[in-house]
Amino acid sequence: MERTLYLDDLKVGDSFRSGEHVLDEAQIIAFARDFDPQPFHTDPAAAVQHPLFQGLAASGWHTAALTMKLLVTSGIPLADGIIGSGGALAWPQPTRAGDVLHVEAQVLEVTPSRSRPDRGMVVMRFETRNQHGELLQSFTPKMVVSRRPA
């Protein structure tokens, strides 16, 4: 989509699909060294020994950050930006090197503000999946979305 979307353009059930991000081992290790330096995220040999991961896994926050990148660069062109105040986050399974990520988005709620006529609240569900369709992350944020100027 090229055009800018306002609250008025969104309705419950609308869905979007982002572009793709190809994840490799070097990206996983670089992110983890900065933000989540645990051996199962930084050291492929050590990760094999980990009872849960049994191999290198991306930090969940790396999956989350890449999800945001996909939404911003190829997802939903919301007026005034993609701005969330939080929501329920889940990582059902690890993200691995070689995964090709995309995001599937669905509009769950659209609520114009009663006190602020220029904006409203939208609840969306973002599912981050790999090339096999496996669900790596779900996030269901409340977002602030501008209304179309009169």
Next chain:
Amino acid sequence: MERTLYLDDLKVGDSFRSGEHVLDEAQIIAFARDFDPQPFHTDPAAAVQHPLFQGLAASGWHTAALTMKLLVTSGIPLADGIIGSGGALAWPQPTRAGDVLHVEAQVLEVTPSRSRPDRGMVVMRFETRNQHGELLQSFTPKMVVSRRPA
């Protein structure tokens, strides 16, 4: 704390405080260029004009990633690592350049697994605050924690 903590060492109400991270404008812009390239995260001049942020703000995912860094490097030395399957995430107010972040952690639930005698589930609340005590992020994950070997 230097020692390794197992499920058996944690009880409801236990609390921990991490070290600190000094955030500056360059870090905010660098993270946002990679993962959240929106003008209110990458361009201080444009950010001033944004109706909600009114100045450069860190990506919420940057706050989340720095929270994880603080927990891993100075927070809670859990055996087998700090591993969450997700939880409720909220950003009550923006993180700004000049903020000095720390994390306050509290144990909310400790539940040994019935099917897996080597582990259990812990619910914690992580509050990320700045030097003024302002709450920037809360996250309440379910975590998998190993039991002390017999």
